[in-house]
Amino acid sequence: MPFHPVVDPCAPVSSLDAASDDAATSRAAVLVDALRRARRSIDIPQELVDAQSSLERRIRAHLTRGKVAVTLTDNRYTMISVRRLPKEKRYEVRLHHMFAAADPVMTRALARYVADNDPEASRVLGEFIDQNNEHVRGRSRRAPIQVLFTAGEHHDLREIFDELNARYFGNKIEAAITWGARNGKVRRRNSIKMGTYAVQDRLIRIHRSLDRKFVPRFFVAWIVFHEMLHQVHDVQLKNGRREFHSKAFMSDEAQFEQYDEARAWERSHLDAILTY
Ligand SMILES: [Zn+2]
Missing domain, CATH: 3.30.2010.10 (Metalloproteases ("zincins"), catalytic domain)
Known part of the structure; x- marks a missing residue:
């Protein structure tokens, strides 16, 4: 399948310059706070709902089939986990909040990993996780995170x-x-x-x-x-x-x-x- 870059209105225009790095950091802080509040009550804060549905839309843009439901987490160990529900043609994906600001390259890798367990996509996601280490509670840049593959072909x-x-x-x-x-x-x-x-x-x-x-x-x-x-x-x-x-x-x-x-x-x- 040829690579079609998808123009994504939700993605940051440039995530490389220092100014937007600051923006990304404050966005992450808002999400961390929302995740904390979500743990304490049954109501999911609106910021979290918005971030999840935005990410869902951006991943779906790269999927050829099926629906995706995203739950953002503040997990310390599992950065990505996928549950495939073939009967409902649905993927349930739990992602660390570092993915909330994922650019189109990353949302495409997520789609390919979620749908096909694509090894190249896994590698790209692994690098992204390593680069965003500091967003993981209790982690420092020096301790690389293991990329986890929980969804197998036959067993989850x-x-x-x-x-x-x-x-x-x-x-x-x-x-x-x-x-x-x-x-x-x-x-x-x-x-x-x-x-x-x-x-x-x-x-x-x-x-x-x-x-x-x-x-x-x-x-x-x-x-x-x-x-x-x-x-x-x-x-x-x-x-x-x-x-x-x-x-x-x-x-x-x-x-x-x-x-x-x-x-x-x-x-x-x-x-x-x-x-x-
Ligand atoms: Zn043993």
């Missing part, structure tokens, strides 16, 4: 994470989640790390091998559940060695409702999981 990690967090953890887990890198050539591996949890970044990463049709949702959920438990259980030192999975960890892990089912499924599908 955000949905799974939210559900588990509510059900098992009283919504106490504060972590980001993403699919890992895509594979190159399909091959049979000797081993695979289905999930990892990076303590410093509070980031759960799930192997792309699990984003396949034959992998049931409960199995992905089990892997996510395991990684979430790593935030609850610190790594213990035992006889001078680090113990990642203590007895307490394992007994908590067994609380997963489909624990036996998940383990049985893993045993019978190991070969298929390793071939990715």
